[in-house]
Amino acid sequence: MAGILVYALHSDENEFNANSLGAISEAAKLAGEIGGEAAAIVVGDVDDATCASLGGYGASKVYRAKSVPEGLAQPIVDAMAKVIADNDISYALFGGGLLGFEIGAGLTARLGAGVTMEVTAVRADGGKLVAERPVLQDSAIVDVGYVSEPAVIIGRLNAFDAVEGEGSDAEVVDVEVELSDFSSGATMVKRGESGEGGGVDITDADILVGSGRGFGGEENLAIARELAESLGGEVAATRAIVDAGWIPYATQIGQTGKTVAPKLYLAAGVSGAIQHKVGMQNSENIVAINKDSNAPIFEYCDLGIVGDLHKILPKLTEAIKAKKGQ
Numbered sequence: 001m002a003g004i005l006v007y008a009l010h011s012d013e014n015e016f017n018a019n020s021l022g023a024i025s026e027a028a029k030l031a032g033e034i035g036g037e038a039a040a041i042v043v044g045d046v047d048d049a050t051c052a053s054l055g056g057y058g059a060s061k062v063y064r065a066k067s068v069p070e071g072l073a074q075p076i077v078d079a080m081a082k083v084i085a086d087n088d089i090s091y092a093l094f095g096g097g098l099l100g101f102e103i104g105a106g107l108t109a110r111l112g113a114g115v116t117m118e119v120t121a122v123r124a125d126g127g128k129l130v131a132e133r134p135v136l137q138d139s140a141i142v143d144v145g146y147v148s149e150p151a152v153i154i155g156r157l158n159a160f161d162a163v164e165g166e167g168s169d170a171e172v173v174d175v176e177v178e179l180s181d182f183s184s185g186a187t188m189v190k191r192g193e194s195g196e197g198g199g200v201d202i203t204d205a206d207i208l209v210g211s212g213r214g215f216g217g218e219e220n221l222a223i224a225r226e227l228a229e230s231l232g233g234e235v236a237a238t239r240a241i242v243d244a245g246w247i248p249y250a251t252q253i254g255q256t257g258k259t260v261a262p263k264l265y266l267a268a269g270v271s272g273a274i275q276h277k278v279g280m281q282n283s284e285n286i287v288a289i290n291k292d293s294n295a296p297i298f299e300y301c302d303l304g305i306v307g308d309l310h311k312i313l314p315k316l317t318e319a320i321k322a323k324k325g326q
């Protein structure tokens with residue numbers, strides 16, 4: 001069969017992550033076009049109803065590998081390789097994210113398959129899938145077809161929209177997986193919050209203090225945190241400071257991070273690059289503080305302040321606290 005298998009990552013609370021749901025929706029659309037089925041694989045002890053709910057996103061079947069732990073790539077590669085072989089599945093599709101990349105790469109090696117990563121769109125052509133992948137800093141697109149199946153497609157983070165329809169429950173099929181010796185070489189010691197940024201969902205916050213390289217160093221982010229706290233909001237970040245290791249990836253906004261739409265987005269030391277803009281442009285009010293009057297963010301903010309964030313932020317925090325009588 002020309003089926004598509006999607007890895008559905010879930011939290012400890014058995015909530016599926018948005019990237020996985022997006023990949024399932026995409027697989028459902030594509031499976032219809034190539035005459036196959038969209039299936040998902042779920043690992044760990046996830047109840048029937050939760051697994052079956054993936055039918056709402058278009059999965060007709062959910063393979064559940066109860067004995068396989070969530071969160072480590074190699075055991076999941078074992079599970080996916082087995083399901084693909086046993087069911088003659090043609091494509092494995094991942095929604096992106098670090099774990100998706102890791103499993104996708106391992107699965108590619110295991111299957112001796114062709115792979116495309118950072119895919120932003122997939123289309124059906126003559127009963128086969130063609131993956132579109134941006135190159136040269138997104139200025140050009142490469143179309144990638146596959147000469148053999150199974151094949152692996154790894155999406156860019158948030159590339160596929162989750163579409164919840166009125167689909168019926170998916171059929172849940174339990175699979176027994178024998179783990180390879182080397183797949184038990186690494187073992188999960190703990191799965192929990194990732195420290196700062198962990199447990200905080202910036203997509204839920206009404207107020208965000210967006211922080212960029214203008215802070216000059218990790219230690220200076222304290223003034224962003226103080227401001228966010230005084231406002232009852234959270235600190236969010238540009239990719240530049242996530243890549244620099246100043247703040248966890250969970251707080252990144254933009255093309256390769258999260259999309260937010262808070263009531264107030266206060267950007268400090270953020271230039272406003274297009275890749276950042278796409279993640280926050282729907283905020284109700286955008287306030288920008290930047291020492292460069294030509295910074296791109298001034299072209300689309302509601303209120304722009306030209307000045308040094310190191311001087312302005314502490315004063316702002318002080319004023320807010322005073323107003324609140326703190």
Ligand SMILES: Cc1cc2nc3c(=O)[nH]c(=O)nc-3n(C[C@H](O)[C@H](O)[C@H](O)COP(=O)(O)OP(=O)(O)OC[C@H]3O[C@@H](n4cnc5c(N)ncnc54)[C@H](O)[C@@H]3O)c2cc1C
Binds near residue numbers: 240268272289
């Ligand atoms: C494929 C791809 C995907 C990407 N995805 C993302 C993404 O998801 N999210 C994202 O954010 N970026 C992303 N980027 C990176 C993006 O292009 C920018 O490089 C990044 O957003 C810049 O971050 P920044 O604004 O913190 O840093 P900079 O561009 O270096 O800007 C720093 C700003 O701080 C100002 N400044 C300096 N000192 C002060 C001061 N004392 N007071 C006030 N202002 C000051 C400067 O004038 C400047 O405007 C991506 C890039 C690529 C190629």
